[in-house]
Amino acid sequence: MSNFFEKSDLSRSDAESIISDTLQKCDDGELYLENSKSESILLDDNKIKNSSYSSDLGFGFRAISDEIVAYSHSNEISKNSLKQSSENLKSTLKSAKGVYNHEIPKSNKKYYENINPIDQKTLNEKIEILNNVNRYLRTKDSNVKQVTANFLGEQKSIEIIRSGGETLTDIRPLVRFNVTVMLEKNGRKETGVFGVGGRKSYDAYLQKENWKNVCDEALRIASVNLESKPAPAGEMKVVLGPGWPAILIHEAVGHGLEGDFNRKKTSAFHNLMGQKVASEGVTIVDDGTIDNRRGSLTIDDEGTPTEKTVLIENGILKNFMQDRLNARLMKTRSTGSGRREDYRHIVLPRMRNTMMLNGNHTQDEMIKSVDKGIFAVSFGGGQVDITSGKFVFNCTEAYEIINGKIGSPIKGATLIGDGPSILKEVSMVGNDMMLDPGIGTCGKAGQGVPVGVAQPSILINKMTVGGTKL
Amino acid sequence: MIKDQEYLSDKASYCLDLTKRLGATDSNVVVSNSISETVNFRNQKLDESNRSDNLAISITTYIGKKKSSISSSNLLKDNLDTLIEKCIETTKNTPEDEFNSLPDKDLLAKEVKNLDLYDDTHIKNENKIEYLERLEASASNDKKIINTESSFTEDKSNFILANSDGFLKGYKSSSFTASSVTVAKDDQSMERDYEYSSKCHLQDINDAEELGKLAAEQTIKKLSPKKIGSEKIAIIFDKRIAKGILSTFAGAISSSAISRGTSFLKDKINQKIFSDEINVFDKPDILKGLGSRSFDLEGVKTNTLKLIDQGVLKDYLIDTYNGKKLNLKSNGRCGGTSNIYFDNGNISYKDLLNSNPRCLYITETIGHGSNIVTGDYSVGATGFLIENGEFKYPINEITIAGNFKDMFKNITLANDLEFKYATNSPTMMIEGMVVAGK
Numbered sequence: 001m002s003n004f005f006e007k008s009d010l011s012r013s014d015a016e017s018i019i020s021d022t023l024q025k026c027d028d029g030e031l032y033l034e035n036s037k038s039e040s041i042l043l044d045d046n047k048i049k050n051s052s053y054s055s056d057l058g059f060g061f062r063a064i065s066d067e068i069v070a071y072s073h074s075n076e077i078s079k080n081s082l083k084q085s086s087e088n089l090k091s092t093l094k095s096a097k098g099v100y101n102h103e104i105p106k107s108n109k110k111y112y113e114n115i116n117p118i119d120q121k122t123l124n125e126k127i128e129i130l131n132n133v134n135r136y137l138r139t140k141d142s143n144v145k146q147v148t149a150n151f152l153g154e155q156k157s158i159e160i161i162r163s164g165g166e167t168l169t170d171i172r173p174l175v176r177f178n179v180t181v182m183l184e185k186n187g188r189k190e191t192g193v194f195g196v197g198g199r200k201s202y203d204a205y206l207q208k209e210n211w212k213n214v215c216d217e218a219l220r221i222a223s224v225n226l227e228s229k230p231a232p233a234g235e236m237k238v239v240l241g242p243g244w245p246a247i248l249i250h251e252a253v254g255h256g257l258e259g260d261f262n263r264k265k266t267s268a269f270h271n272l273m274g275q276k277v278a279s280e281g282v283t284i285v286d287d288g289t290i291d292n293r294r295g296s297l298t299i300d301d302e303g304t305p306t307e308k309t310v311l312i313e314n315g316i317l318k319n320f321m322q323d324r325l326n327a328r329l330m331k332t333r334s335t336g337s338g339r340r341e342d343y344r345h346i347v348l349p350r351m352r353n354t355m356m357l358n359g360n361h362t363q364d365e366m367i368k369s370v371d372k373g374i375f376a377v378s379f380g381g382g383q384v385d386i387t388s389g390k391f392v393f394n395c396t397e398a399y400e401i402i403n404g405k406i407g408s409p410i411k412g413a414t415l416i417g418d419g420p421s422i423l424k425e426v427s428m429v430g431n432d433m434m435l436d437p438g439i440g441t442c443g444k445a446g447q448g449v450p451v452g453v454a455q456p457s458i459l460i461n462k463m464t465v466g467g468t469k470l
Numbered sequence: 471m472i473k474d475q476e477y478l479s480d481k482a483s484y485c486l487d488l489t490k491r492l493g494a495t496d497s498n499v500v501v502s503n504s505i506s507e508t509v510n511f512r513n514q515k516l517d518e519s520n521r522s523d524n525l526a527i528s529i530t531t532y533i534g535k536k537k538s539s540i541s542s543s544n545l546l547k548d549n550l551d552t553l554i555e556k557c558i559e560t561t562k563n564t565p566e567d568e569f570n571s572l573p574d575k576d577l578l579a580k581e582v583k584n585l586d587l588y589d590d591t592h593i594k595n596e597n598k599i600e601y602l603e604r605l606e607a608s609a610s611n612d613k614k615i616i617n618t619e620s621s622f623t624e625d626k627s628n629f630i631l632a633n634s635d636g637f638l639k640g641y642k643s644s645s646f647t648a649s650s651v652t653v654a655k656d657d658q659s660m661e662r663d664y665e666y667s668s669k670c671h672l673q674d675i676n677d678a679e680e681l682g683k684l685a686a687e688q689t690i691k692k693l694s695p696k697k698i699g700s701e702k703i704a705i706i707f708d709k710r711i712a713k714g715i716l717s718t719f720a721g722a723i724s725s726s727a728i729s730r731g732t733s734f735l736k737d738k739i740n741q742k743i744f745s746d747e748i749n750v751f752d753k754p755d756i757l758k759g760l761g762s763r764s765f766d767l768e769g770v771k772t773n774t775l776k777l778i779d780q781g782v783l784k785d786y787l788i789d790t791y792n793g794k795k796l797n798l799k800s801n802g803r804c805g806g807t808s809n810i811y812f813d814n815g816n817i818s819y820k821d822l823l824n825s826n827p828r829c830l831y832i833t834e835t836i837g838h839g840s841n842i843v844t845g846d847y848s849v850g851a852t853g854f855l856i857e858n859g860e861f862k863y864p865i866n867e868i869t870i871a872g873n874f875k876d877m878f879k880n881i882t883l884a885n886d887l888e889f890k891y892a893t894n895s896p897t898m899m900i901e902g903m904v905v906a907g908k
Contacts, residue, residue, distance in 0.1 A: 007548065045730050047567045050539070051560050055553060057544040067512075072521040075543040085521070092519040092595065123563050146730055182732055182843065189732070189843050231848075233871065233906035234700040264512070266617050266653050268660065344522055383836040383850075387653055387662035388695075390867050392837035392850035414839045414848040414869045416906075466839070466848045466869025468904045470700055 004033045004059075004159060010079045016165045022063055022086040023163040027098035028324055029063040029089075031161045032301065033077070034343040038154040039118050043130035045146065051123065060343040063089040064325055065096035071346050100163050101328070107305035111289055111296045112199035114171045116155040120201045126151050129211055137181055137215050143226070144219070145189070146182035151175070151202065156342075160303045168303035173199050174294065174450060176439055177206060179218045183226050192222030193380075193396070197438040199292045205438075221378060221397050224409045231413035231467025232400065237373030238415065238460045239366045239401065243434035244378060246455035249284060250354050250442065251382040251391040252419040253277070257286075257311050257319075258444075259326035259337070259349040261386050268389035268420045269317065277317045278423030281359045284312040286321055288336055288352035294438040295353035295452035299336070302347055306336035311354075312423070323349045341447035351442060353452035359429025363457040366428050368404040374465055375399045375406055376415070389419040392466075414466040422460065430457030472642070473503040473525070478630040479638060481527065481545055485554060486634055489531050492558045496532035496572050497634045498768070501525075501545075504627035509595055511602040511620045514610060519595060531557050535566040569794040572768070577800055578637050579765035579772075586757045587643040588626075589671040598622040601648065601678045608682030609652050614693065615686050616660075617653035622646075624672075637769040645760070646672045650685040656693045661864075663689035663833075668891075670758040688833070691854075695864040698855065699908045704829040704901040705870055706822060706856070709886070711832050712812075712895035714840075716750070718874065720807045720893070722842040723777065723785075725792035734845035734875060735783065742781045744878045747815060750778035752787075754808035761809040761892030765802060772802035777810070811894040815883030819897050822884045824859035830905065831856050832870065845874040868907040877903065 005012050015031060023029045035057050042050040060073040061082065070092035072085035133149040153175045160168040176197035183190055194217040196205045206214075240248060253269070261267035269277065278284070288297045288306025297306045302324050310318050322330070323338030326349055339350040367375060375398065382393030392414050400407040433456040442451040478501045489497040503525050510518040527550070528541035538561040540553045602620050609618045623646070630640035649666035665685040667676035707715065719735075727733035735743065744750075754763050754772040765771050768790055775785050788796070789804035817825070832853040839849035848871040855862045877900050884897040 007546065048565050049567070051537075051564045052539040052541065053553070053556060053560065054541040055544060055549070056542065057549075068516055069518040070520075071518065072523075074523040075525040075545075076523075081523075088519070088521045092516075123560060127563075127565065146732055184731075189734075191732075191843055231871075233869075233904050235906075235908055264617060264619075266660075266662070344524065346518070346520065381838040383838070385662065385834075385836060385852075387660050388852070388866060390836070390850060390852070392839075392869070394837055394839055394848070411844075411846060412839075412841060412848065413871065414837045414850055416837075416850040416867055416869050418867060464867060464869060464906050464908075466850070466871050466906045468848075468871045468873075470702065470904060 004035065004077055008077045010077060010082060014079060015082060015161060018082050018086050019161055020163045022089055023100055025096040025098055026063045026065050026093060026100060027328065028101055029163065030302065032060045032343055033159040034058060034156065036154060036156040036342070037116070037118060040150060040152050041126045041130065042150040043134055044148045046134060048127055048130065056342065058343040061085040061089060062346065063093055065093045065098050067329060068093060069325065069346060073343050102164055104303055105305055109305065110298045112173060112292050112298070115173050115201060117153045117173045117175045117201045118155065121203065129206065133179060133211055133215055136212060137219060141183065141219060143183040143185045144181055145184040148180040150178050153202065168299055170299050175202050175205070177202065177211065177214065178439065179214050181218045181222050183222045185226055188226060190222050190225035192218040192220065192225065194218040194221065195437060195439040198294050199296060224397055228409040228411045230469040231410040232465055232469050233467045235462045235464050237370045238463045239370060239373065239375045240458050240460065241377040242430060242432045242455060242457050244436040244453065245376055246354065246356060246436065246453035247379050247382045247393050249356050249455055250351060250453050251384040251393055252417060252422045253284065254351050254354045255384050256386050256389065256419050257321060259320045259322040259330060262320050263326045263330050267386050272317050275317055276315050277420060278312050278315040279426045280315045281429050282312060282315050282423055282426055283357045284355065285310050285357065286351055286354045290353055293353050293452045294440065294450045295351070297352060300338045301340045302338040304334045304336040304338060306352060309335040321349045321351065323347050339449050341449055345447045348444060348447065350444065350449055351451050353454065355454035356456065358431050358433045358456050361428040361430050363430055363432060366430065366457060366459040367401060367406060369459065370401045371403055373401045374410065375401050384419060390416060391419050392416045410467065415463050416466060417463045425461040426458050427461050428459040432456045472505050472626050472628050475628065475630065475640060478503065478628060478640060482630045482632040482638065485529055485550060486632055488551065488554050489529065489558065490634065492554060493533060494531040494558060495534055498530045498572060499527065499632045500629060501527045502627060502629035504625060506623060506625045508621055508623040509598040509602060511606050513618055514603065514606045516599060529554060529557060531561045532570060533561050535568055535570050536561050536564050537567065537570045538564050569791050571790065571794065572633050572635055573770045573790045573800055575635050577770045579639065579769060582639050582641050583755060583764045585755060585759070585762045585764065587641065587670050587762060589644045591672045593624055593672060604678040605648065605650055605682040608679040609650050609686045612686055612690060614654045614656060614690050615652050616655045618650065620650040622648050631769050633769060639769065641764065644670055646675050648675055648681055650682055652685045652689045654689040654693055658694045661689055661692040663692055668760065670760065674758070692852065692864045695852065695866040697867050697907050698865050698905065700906045702902060703905055704826045704899055705903045706829055706831045707898040708831065708833045709895055709897055711835055712898035713891055713893045714835070715898065716810060716812060716895050717893050718840045718842065720787065720810055723783070723787055724806065725786050725788040725796060727842060728786050729792040729795045732843050734842060738783050741783060743783050744778055744781040745881060746781045748778055748781050748881060749776065749813040750810065751776055751813060752807045752810040756809045756889065759809045759889065761807065763808055767805040770800045770802040770804065772808060775801060807893065809892055811887060812883055812896060814885040814887045814896055817884060819884045819886045820859065822882065822897055822899055823856055825899065827858055829856050830865065831861065847872050847874055847877065868905050870903050870905055872903045
């Protein structure tokens, strides 16, 4: 547990009185303190390229009056600095006349342990694994021309102090192990990327030489791409594999169901609550409570315990994801979805682990039903314009489907669709739901936060595939 | 108040001394402070005010050819002592890399040029609010505009870069940014677009009314879009998108991508990669330029580079480490380009629109569809159909795709270059790209 006041001229009771004084006529607000430690050990081009360590400390002070948010942050935890922030907030909210909402739900559940993953493995052990990865891949396939592998570990301690002195804390471990491999054959180059991670120690993901599986998967994807031919262009049927392809759900409907866009009526979904937005059989939840998952949180960044929020149930839109501000203004409750990248940023409603639940079809059935289309197994990133509802994502492993059979691999192409209508085009939901491997980061308003996705295989009746072959 | 040069230099010197005492053979320190104040408006009302005060230090230590680094936002002595000890310990345990070193001394910048990058003006929140009121009133004029979100940001920053070879320099810079995002609606659709203005000096910022009007017009134009069929067609990239293609080019000629062999432009030096008329410059000494600098992240002086001369690739963007690996001298591009731009083409914007009876004019792309290993390009796009030089109707939910190797050779540029960003291009046309639609 970090003691934020230990080496400061600011005592906890000073801080509490400044907070209560600043927020007395505000509807909500808090002091958010954060201390994070992170490391990155990178092997690239046969060498340990980078071994770096970072320690970050700071606070963010927020006051809310009606719809107006005033925010101030600093790295200096001192009396002066907090007082200056307080003055900034007060000057913005001169005319505040709200009543502070002291209510905040409680829970004893924890979804990860208080560990510091950085200290649980020595630098030499990490370097040895990275060197083994490099050697293993270059020995396994002589076409391997480049290997990049890295460890990213972090421990973030946060403390939220609300008006009246109520204090909420959390310690969040997070690790990630990634391998990128580039192959070159007959003058052609292709890459494959794979990684694993979550809120446990590195060893939980890499025990018994499990790093070899990560290498094998990256190598397999690169090898498939080396044989790929130009992707088709135009509208066609698309079968998505289970797991990581749920980025589709994240981009197509996830962002559009975040509370802020709906309160502001800028989301294509803002007037669709209670209506049918997806085919029957499609159920989508956003769950912050799965043990040790990358997107899981014990409490969100406002102190609200996270939960499993049903967004779409059997095709019907049921809930938006809410932080305290948007929940109050939309007269509902926070779903524990208030998140921020760090103390430098304001809280926004964000996704945690966004999942489509199982149906009763098999992937085989889906493939067999397609005359002409593509089978997309793995993706890079995606993006959405929440206002027009149009979204894209980039395939990193995909195959053509001809007459019910999987054909040649095709080059990475962008797929584009329309969020509010795409889920109505889902004609089969598989029974093979899978979680992603734990490497996702979601960006919104310049803030990146760790998230997860999951889905079974699905068949989409039509999507536009952005290839080059007409 | 932003921390002054003296405060930052003292911290840097303290760290350099300590790393040396603890056994580092070389070291490099960057200390910086930035203060940013933003006011956001929504639907003509105050929505958010945000003040941030960021301190940062990053230290790299070398013991012979071993290297490691630390960074922190906590500049208290105790914390720095602990972190530097940890950094030295990690350095000792990190394997050697023969290319690790500080920059060659003779390449280090001798002076900080006066590039007029700092405007001392402090604009109070009341004045930001007054500007945003005018901006949003102008943006909301048309009834089709149903939501406006605008902001005004004032940034001030200062830094010191120091290394154990005696380099110790830094300077202040400022930026003022006004932006407006508007949402328009009709019976068939809801669309969003934006406009912004970012400058080193407050007086150069666009007029509020003008900015709001532009954002609204650009958004309303996009209403009731159609989807078109899949075809091969000439594509015109608006300046704000064309600059992205230049950024991809810059990424592909970074010495790191070249030395690792992960760029489709590897081994293309002195080869023709663009058409004859294309020239690309990277000019670090433009007065008030958003990408201007006296030296790069390692302290190496930066001169103007002509990266593309009549279609031929003349230079990579080289830093010390990758330069040593490639047996090339750093040209002061650690951290990337400064003010990079395509020089003007030979035809007017109007003639460019008229050069094909039918083409697409792209104003926005989404997705991360540029692959610098293979040169493949595939992104989602929105824009307009142009027939005989006239804007016919908006289009969306399409993708555009090609390969940069072919695209670069088919670029035609208009003569309407302006320096709005750090990366700039005139309006650009690329023929023979594939659109996927219906």
